[in-house]
Amino acid sequence: MSERPEIYTVGELRASGHVQKDLRREIRDNLLAALAAGRDPWPGMFGFNRTVLPQLERALLAGHDVVLLGERGQGKTRLLRTLAGLLDEWSPVIEDSELNEHPYEPITEHSRALALTEGDRLRVAWRHRSERYVEKLATPDTSVADLIGDVDPMRVAEGRRLGDPETIHYGLIPRSNRGIIAINELPDLAERIQVSMLNVMEERDIQIRGYVLRLPLDVLVVASANPEDYTNRGRIITPLRDRFGAEIRTHYPIELEDEVAVIEQEGHLVAAVPPVILEILARYTRALRESPAVNQTSGVSARFAIAGAETVAAAALRRASVRGEDNAVARIIDLEAAVDVLAGKIEFESGEEGREQDILDHLLRMATAETVRAHLHGIDLGPLVSALDGSSTVTTGQLVTAREFLEGLPSLNGSRLYDEVGERLGAENDGQRAAAVELALEGLYLARRISKDSDDEETIYG
Incomplete structure (x- = not known):
């Protein structure tokens, strides 16, 4: 692991020549660099070189969200975890930001106000690539609040207005902003919970209860599913399945x-x-x-x-x-x-x-x-x-x-x-x-x- 950059304010970040990239461009550039250098972007994966990996590489270059379909024990989760290796090793965020906002582009009201007040003195923190990959095992008891968010009664009790966006406790997907969220066994999510993901997958924003929020999330959603579960125990609802740009079948080792x-x-x-x-x-x-x-x-x-x-x-x-x-x-x-x-x-x-x-x-x-x-x-x-x-x-x-x-x-x-x-x-x-x-x-x-x-x-x- 390389040393964390010694940059602490947005002014220092601009002076360093740092260029902001959206997540998909970051992954695309790093994947192309690895392929051009002959470096294996998928360490520890065996048997997928001629089948699964070329399909996954094309999906990532196209900027698609991905769902992997395959029987148990085919390495789906391990493959998803290797995606973290395609992120920049260190990424700047606004210090103490709930949604890991880029210092050049704050998206919440609190961060925008802070950026306006602090200017070039706005504090910058750094996240390692391992912190930008989040994994969630889908279970039938998973709620919309877990994935998207909900009103936090403690913040309301502190005296904030109920309509104040500061009363929202964000779920796992918004907190994965500028990173990758992997959902294992996606069909096990209740259908009403899958519906809550539709805006995130297409419009890249979130809706929580009666709040009108336009938070342009920069997140890559990847998922795994067992075809048997897909047809029997649960299913991926058609609108959500349609929003995944790539559906890739995995397999057991051929050789x-x-x-x-x-x-x-x-x-x-x-x-x-x-x-x-x-x-x-x-x-x-x-x-x-x-x-x-x-x-x-x-x-x-x-x-x-x-x-x-x-x-x-x-x-x-x-x-x-x-x-x-x-x-x-x-x-x-x-x-x-x-x-x-x-x-x-x-x-x-x-x-x-x-x-x-x-x-x-x-x-x-x-x-x-x-x-x-x-x-x-x-x-x-x-x-x-x-x-x-x-x-x-x-x-x-x-x-x-x-x-x-x-x-x-x-x-x-x-x-x-x-x-x-x-x-x-x-x-x-x-x-x-x-x-x-x-x-x-x-x-x-x-x-x-x-x-x-x-x-x-x-x-x-x-």
Whole structure:
């Protein structure tokens, strides 16, 4: 963050050569500058480069208010929050102004009178771009007073006339003047509350009860909505929808690499999770999104895979703590713990009652098999199959340490198979090597080349 400008009066501001810009021009100029410099205006967004982001950029260049439509967990809120990065880092306002008025253009009676009295001595304050982005979660109990404003009885009690504009307590939208207001889950707003936004969206002014106010607000309104809520639980009323200049559909990541990148970025992992396990979780999530047994209208959020990664990391940390391992590293065996706690995040079709766990287990096996094929193709696992000849078995489990697992592997008579599997997956320590070999064993089991017997305590391959 750069230092706040050392300018304290409107006279100093004019002397500095500061030029006033309206909000849309400010966003347009900063977006064009970022694109011309090859700088990413949307840090942390994955999978939208060829679809959503070009549409959003065109909408902002056109100066449009924007509504994002998409299922849960598609990154709508995160995308809206990145808009703050397109604002100037520091912006001047009249000191103590309720509506963040520009020192060159006061809009309330109080600020205009103050500017007339003080002249070049009018005090200037500075707002950081992070203060100019306001977010509101739409809830059914949201009122017009919350968004637009209402008469403040305390100010009336102080002796002001009821018709005095100074008796008004402004709501969230006027207080976002010269900034961005984001309304999440817009269809959840009652229709009469949406009506109160019509003047703000089109005429850029506000109406409060019987007051005749012409406050030219400079605010960008952005919103998010779930299409399912849009059609069932609530809707955006037609006049309000018409006032949004752009309606943009979001989507889940199209490429597997983007899905993994989202998990890596958003997951708060308390232990090391090898990339191959993140890939299994990403493939698992994508398989659920394609399954006819899952209710796709509610979507399978990216939070599903993120929570899965956090759970396998927690399982690894628990094992390391209980068994005294130096390095907590997640392994394939920990995926079972993730499935146990993630089932509640999925909505199944009505005809699938009683089969939910079977569906989850089946799709996890599919995701694991696809990952094995992607990473271990070309490696001859025959020596490991031969070693498990009926007299030898391999034991693993959620409380079996990586060292115990590796020491329990059968000898392969000089074959470098274990090293080869570890090298293919980039293993650098015992935990990662154990995860790599567990993946190979699970792949052999899924290919029906070896057997597997599991209970709550341990899993035996043989």
